[in-house]
Amino acid sequence: MSEIHPAQRVAVLADSQNLYHSAQSIYSRNIDYTALLDDAVDDRRLTRAIAYVIRADAEEEESFFDALVDIGFETRIKDIRTFADGSKKADWDVGISLDAVTLANHVDTIVLCTGDGDFTRLVRHLQHEGVRVEVCCFEESAADTLVEAADEFTDMSADTEQFLL
Template sequence: MKISVFVDGANVFYMQKDELKWWINFEKLLRWIENRTGGEIIDAYYYVGEENPPDTRQQGFLTALADIGYSIITKELKIIVLDDGREIRKANLDIEIVLDMFNTIENYDMAILVSGDGDFERPLRLLRARGKRFMVMSTKRFIARELREVSGMHFVDFEDIRGEVQKET
């Protein structure tokens, strides 16, 4: 079975920081996926917003991911100024993830989505209708209800596999 992995970088960053309170080792994650599914990862994509100029710490992380085998897809962060003057940085790569899922659909048998974003509910339903298998990886406290409902038994909670994918500190 051929597998493609799609990681929603911003969603996963905040899941780790705000909910899990521990960090994922993304190399261990790929090995865990192969062991769990019995398949072969043919592509792994990591989607993330990027500062301009790039943040050196983030750039080091992205270089390490590329060395592991992830294809890095970036989009420049936009700065949105709220009415009260506060700034929010946002890149929203959901459409890029969905486009890549469907533009590469002939290359894989199973898609692994690492995200808790409810916007992916409809694309996963469409993948299922096209005969593709999928798995969603997030955590129970961070996954949107719609995404949790569509994933059913194909949901993996990072809390359940912490010992196998946690980054050593």
């Protein structure tokens, strides 16, 4: 895998639901997306930054979506689905994976901001294609297989003052 260098092209893909629920359950705090993006880019060339969010008609979510754009993220928004039995579902696993595979030919590194172990196979595929894959999330909620597969792992819990509001 390629080493970090200033001309390296980077894409940052943030699984906002995963990050939000981890930050809330562990620390009862919110993510500082400016710090997250700055750390993920790490003085390299940002090609794309995409935040995957869920619209659940919650108070102030539109201002959150706007704030992500102001920070430098494109937002991919999916409405939450409610089923006949009352259960709800909304995830971006397929969308994140498709975007990562599409971006693989245009970047040197993809930073996945998620702890979801479902992305382990994606990490291995991207590496096979010659892409460096970094994972940034909270170690407490990160799948071991994802952390082990990554070329580099950033534990957001190691510096909560940087990554949390």
